[in-house]
Amino acid sequence: MEIIIGKSSGFCAGVRNAITKTEQELKQNRQKIDCLGELVHNKQVIEKLEKKGLNLINNIEEAQNKVIIRAHGIAKEIYEIAKQKGIELIDLTCPKVLKIHEIIDEYTKNDYYTILIGIKEHPEVIGSISFAGENSSLITEKEEIEQAIEKIEKLQTKKILIVAQTTFSLKKFEEISQEIKSKLNDGKYVVEIKNTICSATKIRQEETNKISQNVDYMIIVGGKNSSNTKKLYDISIKNCKNVECVETINDLKIEEIKKFTKIGIMAGASTPNESVEEIVKALKGEDKK
C-alpha cells in the first residue's frame, strides 16, 4: 500500500500563529481568557485549549476577561463595541485577512462598491464585508451576479471592487469575477479585481486536486464546520470515487481502507499534524506496536 500525504496539509501560518499566541497568553496570564467564536474549526484543538483556560463566547457582550480575536477576524462594529466597553482585545486576525479589511476600507472611502465573493455565513466574510457598509454585495454563486448588478445600477455607482474570501475556490472566484467584469464592460465602469485568496489555500487546493487524481482512496482530515476542509472534499470527489472527510481517526474504518493500494491524505488549515500522523500509523499498522 502506498500513502501519499499532502505537503501542504495541516495548520496554515494564520492558524498556527493564533494557536501559539493563545497558548502563550494562557501561560502568562494564569487566568481565563475569552475567545470570540471557535479559535479554529477543530474540536480536539479547542478542547485542549479549554483545559488550559480558554473560554469560548459567542458575543462580545458576554466578555468577562481579555478577548482573543481569532484568525478569521471580526466586523468593524465589534472593534467599536469593545472600545466603548473597555474590553481588552488580543487581536490574532491573520495579516492576510487584515489586508482585505484595509483594501475594502480604502476603496470604500474612495467611493467604490465592493463585491465580496465568498461563503455568506463565514465569520471571515461577515467581518470583511462590514468594512464596506451598505454599498456592497456578497456573492457565492454565479446566479447572484444579476442581483448585485441591479443594485449597482440603482445606486448609479461606477467604481467596483471585487475581492475574495481567503479560503474561497480559486476557480470559482475567477469565473464569477470575470463574468461580472464582462457584464460591466460597456466603458462606464471601472472594475478592480483583487485576488485575495490566500496562497496557502491555493497551494492546498491544487495539491489536493493532483493527489486525488492519482489515488484510489482519498482521506480529507478536518473540522466538520471548516469551509476550507469542505472545499478539499469537493475537489477530491470530482477525481476519485472513494473520498472520506473525517475529524479524527475514530471516524475511519481503517481495515477497509487498507484494502486500497494507493491512499491520499490531505488535511485542512485547522488540523494539527498529529491527526494525520495517527491515521498514517494506523494504516501502516504501527499503532499496535
Ligand code: SF4
Ligand atoms: S488560510 Fe491563509 S488567510 Fe486564512 S488564516 Fe490561514 S494563512 Fe491566514
